[in-house]
Amino acid sequence: MAIDSKDNVSNAGFVDKRVETALSESVILTQVDKVIGWGRKYSFFLYPFITACCGMEFMSVAGPRYDIDRFGAALPRFSPRQADLLIVVGTISHKQAPILSKVYNQMAEPKWVFAYGACVCSGGMYDNYATVQGIDTILPVDVYVPGCPPRPEMVFDGLIKLQDLVQNERSSKWPRGQAPYMPREKKA
Amino acid sequence: MANIIQIVKDRFGDLVLDSHSQHGDDTVIVNKNSILEIMQWLRDNEATNFNFLMDLTAVDYLGKGKDMRFEVVYHLYSLENNIRLRVKAGVTEEDATINSLAPLWKGADWYEREVYDLYGILFIGHPNMKRILLYEGFEGHPLRKDYPIDKRQPLIGPDN
Numbered sequence: 001m002a003i004d005s006k007d008n009v010s011n012a013g014f015v016d017k018r019v020e021t022a023l024s025e026s027v028i029l030t031q032v033d034k035v036i037g038w039g040r041k042y043s044f045f046l047y048p049f050i051t052a053c054c055g056m057e058f059m060s061v062a063g064p065r066y067d068i069d070r071f072g073a074a075l076p077r078f079s080p081r082q083a084d085l086l087i088v089v090g091t092i093s094h095k096q097a098p099i100l101s102k103v104y105n106q107m108a109e110p111k112w113v114f115a116y117g118a119c120v121c122s123g124g125m126y127d128n129y130a131t132v133q134g135i136d137t138i139l140p141v142d143v144y145v146p147g148c149p150p151r152p153e154m155v156f157d158g159l160i161k162l163q164d165l166v167q168n169e170r171s172s173k174w175p176r177g178q179a180p181y182m183p184r185e186k187k188a
Numbered sequence: 189m190a191n192i193i194q195i196v197k198d199r200f201g202d203l204v205l206d207s208h209s210q211h212g213d214d215t216v217i218v219n220k221n222s223i224l225e226i227m228q229w230l231r232d233n234e235a236t237n238f239n240f241l242m243d244l245t246a247v248d249y250l251g252k253g254k255d256m257r258f259e260v261v262y263h264l265y266s267l268e269n270n271i272r273l274r275v276k277a278g279v280t281e282e283d284a285t286i287n288s289l290a291p292l293w294k295g296a297d298w299y300e301r302e303v304y305d306l307y308g309i310l311f312i313g314h315p316n317m318k319r320i321l322l323y324e325g326f327e328g329h330p331l332r333k334d335y336p337i338d339k340r341q342p343l344i345g346p347d348n
Contacts, residue, residue: 094341095323129330129341130322 033171040084040110041163044073047083047107049100052090054117057149066152071159080106085162088139091119092132101179104139109175112142112162116155121146138181192273195235200226213274220260220277224287230264230273231292238264238273241289244299246279246307250333257281258309262289279309288314306331 046068048058062068062076077083080103092100104113115135118124121144123133135141142165145158192214193207203226206217218226230238243263250257256278264273279286288311289296300311301320308329311317319326328335 094326095321127338129326129328129335129339 029171033169034167036171037167037169041166042072044071044085044112045083046073046076047078047080047086047103048076048089049086049103050089051092051096052119054089054119054149057152057155058087058089058116061152061155066156068156068159071156071163073159080104081108083107084111085114086111086139087114087116088120088135089116091124091126092135093130094132095130097132097138097181100135101138101181104179105182110169110173112166113139114158114162115141115144116158117150118146118148124148139179140176192236192271196226196230196273199229214272215274215276217276217278220279220286223275223277224289224292226275227262227289227292230275236266236271236273237268238266238271240265240267241293241295241299242272244289244296244303246303246309248307248331248333254278255280258284258307260286260303260309284308285310285312287312290314305329308332 048055050058060066062074068074073085080086084107086104086107088100104111113135115121119126119131120135123131125148127133132138143158143162145154147154150158193209193216196216197204197207200218200222203219203222204216205219208215230236241262242265243261245261247259247261248257249259258279258281260277260279262275262277264275265271277286284307286309288300290300290311291313297315298320300314301316301318303309304311304314304317305319305321306329318324322330326341328339
């Protein structure tokens with residue numbers, strides 16, 4: 001099941017798709033998109049979904065020596081309703097996966113997913129019965145930063161690449177839709 | 189303090205199948221049908237007074253030539269007397285059940301759920317016998333020796 005703009009029911013993007021395709025790459029709309037992209041990339045509100053040891057490295061990334069505040073992404077919002085960058089940090093087990101999917105679905109668009117660490121990118125060293133082998137089996141991921149844990153410089157490299165991605169986004173990309181994995185309803 | 193193994197053997201006689209003291213750890217191997225009676229006596233009488241159940245786990249002896257496939261292992265400790273005892277009870281594969289110790293020690297509750305989750309041994313009389321570490325739709329019991337190491341579960345994750 002792929003994430004696709006066509007799957008969405010409502011046309012609640014910033015610019016109506018029909019207008020976009022009718023004007024087809026007009027200069028005004030691309031400039032508006034650039035301004036919006038510039039504003040979004042320098043003001044990420046993080047949701048650090050931390051489960052394991054990569055969280056220690058995330059703390060040092062947010063600390064004063066390697067400062068994530070330089071990129072405007074200082075304030076973690078521990079409510080998904082107020083956040084737009086979901087940073088998944090640490091091993092995700094099969095029991096934790098519905099929770100992660102629910103948090104992603106609760107975030108408002110536009111939202112991006114940052115896979116921090118080897119366990120999140122591909123399961124890492126835990127190739128076993130209990131670990132999700134990569135977050136991209138349940139969520140759409142925008143940036144993958146491998147490492148166990150990744151050096152803070154690598155994290156910032158990934159963040160800068162994410163900023164480039166956000167800058168060059170078209171507004172017709174949103175809304176992107178729900179995560180492909182939906183948590184099951186609990187049997188009563 | 190008299191030898192703890194001798195005390196248990198004097199009281200229970202032929203219910204104690206075997207015993208040893210390797211590396212200084214006193215161990216008795218008992219029949220699983222009398223486990224509740226033995227544990228109750230060990231906890232309540234004044235000579236031994238084992239009021240602390242330190243650990244409850246299981247071992248899978250598949251392929252090692254033993255007649256009972258599983259063995260449930262209990263570690264007991266007495267806070268007043270400072271003595272330790274290990275009690276082992278063999279469990280066969282066909283009848284993988286044993287009495288639950290949750291009525292005696294509250295700590296046995298989660299240990300027994302973990303043993304059920306990972307080995308598949310049912311505990312009769314347990315108040316809440318369900319999986320504790322793995323998710324509800326998980327198929328199989330992973331710490332058994334015949335669980336394939338690369339088996340993928342149906343919920344999520346790339347297919348094998």
